[in-house]
Amino acid sequence: MAGVEFVAGRAGAGASAAILEAAAPRHPGALTRIALIGNPNSGKTSLFNQLTGLNQKVGNFPGVTVDRKTGVSQLTPQLRAEIIDLPGTYSLYPKSLDEKVITDLLYDRSSDQYPDFVVVTADASNLRRNLLLFTQLADLGLPAVLALNMMDVAAQHGVNIDIAALQRELGVPIIPMNARKGIGIAALKIVMAQMLDAPTTHFYEIEEELLPMIRQIRYYFNLHNDYLALHYAHQYRQIGFLSPDDRAYIGELVQEYGFEATPQQAQETIARYASINDILLNTVSVTRTQRNEPYSNRLDKVLTHKVWGYLIFLGVLFLMFQAVFAWASYPMDLIDQGVAWINSLIQSNFDGPLINLLTEGVLAGLGGVLIFIPQIALLFAFIAVLEETGYMARVTFMMDRIMRKFGLNGKSVVPLISGVACAVPAIMSARTIENWKDRMITIFVTPLMSCSARIPVYTVLIGLVVPDQPILGIFNLRGFALMGLYLLGFVAAILSAWAMKVLMKTKERSYFIMEFPVYRWPRWKNVGITIVEKVKAFVFQAGKVILAISILLWVLASYGPSEAMQQAEERAKTEAEAKGLTAAEVDSHIASEKLESSYAGHFGHLIEPAIRPLGFDWKIGISLLTSFAAREVFVGTMSTIYSVGQDADQQTVQQKLASEKDANGQPFFTPARSFSLLVFYVFAMQCMSTLAATYRETKGWKWPLMQLLYMTGLAYFSALLVYQLMK
């Protein structure tokens, strides 16, 4: 198929007959494949959602962090097509890794992913800039339809477009539409259901002196036109499907002819704007020149005001924080209780090791995945509204200067603040940061913010060593300690970000140059689809990792060398009989003895030499392992393990810990030990769900492993310092 030439002229007379003729896919048996491409803010997402509804699938592009969103659209009752949603871009010269997926898809005709044609979305109210990308696509010789979106906004601005004339000038079908309201979708589908020819109009003539080089590339790779060959000369280093030999070949040619990419690209862009200006002169008239976006400007006077702007943003953050922290807790409790109810139902009716695996391993792990859904859904409801309305661009605008100093981005504020509730949705929300380096730094430092799962650990340990003492009449010393821990996490996050900014090398330059969108009402359909998409992505991609690790941890904590486990159970029973304990006390006694003899217990003993300098013993070692499932598990494990050899009347964890004695009969949990442990939990990456989220967002194990090593290392040495200084 690679050699097929799209040279056929526009079927003028045949066009009406072709309306009834369904498009034959290029690959027999496959669906027609259509790529959706356009500028950011040109309504591409709305159009994709209108075309596919909930028939969307999120997958991966190799090597980049953007999702590969595809969906199936029913074009006519008989005809369905696969739509690929490409990342928003201003031109075919990629500026970021993520935009590379566009060129990788559109340059390789032999690929089975190559689209049959493209739908280009353009903002009708800002046609000049939007047409730049279109003219590049047309020069590549791709069959195209132009979806002229936001006709309503254009009309408001007094922009009148002569559609018929523009269609003649551009040489492709044009569908005027308003994707947010669904206007024009039906007409677009009819056009999409037809065989489309490649446009024959050219918008840019390649300079004569470049042609010898370009022709060599073109014939060597058997390309169908010169403009594609020019892009090979520009981007041969980044094109994914070229072999090292191919790259070397182009590299030599570029050297030989002294091809200078930057001036050529600049000259091309200027030439394209010149021809676009000519086209617009004949087809578009603007009745009002002074547009001035009255509503947006007036809103911005308040929303980006130096006092009100920040106060309002603080209010928005507070509301988001409330939602993820407090409102989400109701459905989370329901999920928790639901899983516990199913577990007890199964356990009371069946028995055996497989049932334990199912309830304590699989179901508990599944519960650990489902529990995050309310937080993810709520956070993304907020973020989708902020993005849709255009407020997120204002947040970036107001925060950029402050955050940039630390290697972060204006948009990093949302992940960092959400991280105080839970790092999992927070890391997923870093997706809105376009710059790769800024996004990686944000993802990397977000788990250092103290999340809600740390609170149980904090309260138990603070309650143990910080006296319940008023300060200045209205404050409490314990409150100060808690705030200190939160501040410690925040400072660590900011300083780590700054260090990464200095250390990380990247070829990608950080730009702020972007469109400042006007305010719009959010489309609730888009908000809903975003929520569903994020929840699905988390459950199916990060969820797998979480489930696997939680089953592993369960096995470690419930199995051990079989002899030792049996002895432990018998020993516990005899001890319990001798002391005359009640049935419940016997059970807890057995549980703690068994935990000590399990693999987790062995692990605790094994790492004791390594953690002794921090003041930790093997019992804490076990808790460190089990709380890797989730930090709050620490409290439960401590409660189980510290019932070993204790009197039955110890009720709360805190009492159990307080009565624990060291070898000399002194209280084991001294302030030094407790603060060491607290500091350890502020910094340590004790959360497999966070690792799974980082894995899913960065599409690889490199970043989560670095995060684990860095945070554990930071935690270890800080705890060491605290213990050795306070001892």
Add this chain to the structure above:
Amino acid sequence: MSIRPTTASPAMPRSVKDLRLGESGTICCLKDPEMALKLLEMGCIPGTQVRLNSRAPLGCPITVVVGESEDYTLSLRVSEAATIVLK
């Protein structure tokens, strides 16, 4: 304004950075070749008119309205605006 001795000559060309709020200027050229590629794509072609629309509370970034017919609003950092030289 700094009170430093004027190392820059008074004839130093003005850039978008130097515009006052609401003031318009016409783009003459772009200084940073790599950044120019990005700016050109965004429609900041020599000869195009730009108007300083607003500044962020801390003075940076800024927003400018691009085009004589006020095509759209662009936001950029002051350091980026300084590379857009005006006529």
